[in-house]
Amino acid sequence: MSRPILETRQLWKAYKNGKAQTWVLSAIDLRIMQGEILAIMGPSGCGKTTLLNLLGGLDRPTSGDVLIGGKTLSSMTDGELTSLRLTEIGFVFQAYNLIPTLTAIENVELPLSLLRMSKRERFARASWLLGLVGLAGKEDRLPSELSGGEQQRVAVARAVANNPRVILADEPTGNLDSSNSAQIMKTLSSLNRELGQTLVVVTHDSKVAASATRIVQMVDGRIAEDRCSDRKDVATSLQVSPERVTRQRVGVVIRMLDGSNVGEHPQPINAETSEVSFPRGIDYTQDLTQEWGLYLSSLRPWLQLRNHSIDEKLRQR
């Protein structure tokens, strides 16, 4: 198993109200692996959003520490936290939180321009991302001219614009109807699958939590339950069906249980029968989503180019 991308160590957080102190989080220990979809659930006021803010470096804990990719947040200055948020973390909020005076595409371009990407590059990437979330042709609309679902999709595009390793979503579907929230979750989880991004989502909605790979229940600032989800299409039950493939077609088709084709994966082939052979004793389902995501991104020359150029920008900083 890979090392955790996000980790909290004995995280405590109190809010001061005059002289009284209210403990919102007590001793949170959480290890989140890369490629996970983690749903944080719990009643209102149990500290879900506070935990998310701490994970994203928006707030500082009273005691304890948060580690992102092995880096401790408490030792960072505000400026370092800001650039960490720019490069490693994407936020999606309940209230969409687009900049009202910028058009859809300018909102998506904002994080790219903070990386000092050239106009041409960021325009191309932003319009590609908007196309990906199904908003092609609405690039020049202001947020007030878009519906709630559309605004949230712009927000998702903005959150992933810098290709962050972690996406933190605070009730991303809280203001949306069921079809729109299904669409948002579909977008988020496909990004998780294809780019290997880690997704942490705070939610009340059990439907949203159903698309998670792991569910954390919080009660009164503590983790009450931490379990793997019974999601059918990932991890435990990803069906890898060896299809007959010719020598030229190196690879196998991987299908979801509902029959949708999610792609193909190179496998050792048997030269004599031209068939894919699966060595026994290897659990293909373990960690497959993450490996899969990395492989997928390697197969996208254009996307890879984009990500590569982002890496370049990061190196220059």
Next chain:
Amino acid sequence: MASPSAPFLESRVQDVNSPSERVSDSVFRPNPRVMRVWSVPSRAESISPVGHQKGTRFSLPSEFWMAARNLKRRRVRSSLTISGIVVGVTLIVALASIGEGLNSAIRAPSALTSEEAAGLGKVTDIVNMFLAGIGGIALLIAGLGIMNTMMISVAERKREIGIMKAIGAGRRRIMQVFLFESALQGMIGGAGGCLLGFGMTKTVGVILSILNNLEVDIDVSFRSLAVAFLVALISAVLWGAYPSWRASSLKPVEALRNE
């Protein structure tokens, strides 16, 4: 990023291709055989960035659009602020030019005796100082107006500041956004004031020459216009500095909590 996955992928890729081929090679120089069976690259080709290019639409920085649209959105408040600057700059331009004009009229060989001219000169000096004082006070009030507008703007847009901070905008960037807005008001007000000041000065010149039968032709020097414009711009930036600093030093969580 590829490192944790390398053993997994490598074992499979090596069986297929030459044993020396590494994952990183296939990442940056994809194997055409693998490419062919994959459906996504066709989409990647179809979204080639060239087709989406729309010329130089983004030739102006996004701060400009943010500032301009914010001024437009809050047009009543911003036009009040801008008219304050217009009044201040108009006064500066008009008073500077009228002072210069009167001086040159007095010094010109005319019906006035030298004694009369000297007396008149003293009077004009006093009048000039008085007028400069009025101009300065007008600009001070306009500056306070800018500051007030910007403070309200910062308070109203706390949430927006929180979003920008969450996205990863640093303090400098947030200061830039607000300073730009302040400077834009200064520039619009300065330009309007220069125009109005020019018109007013010429009108006063005409009225003076009709009333007093003096051959007064008041010139509005380019220098006085430029100085007045710059004074407006600089004071707008200075008065906007504190509100912008306040905006940039907000804590992200507090800013986001603001509804």
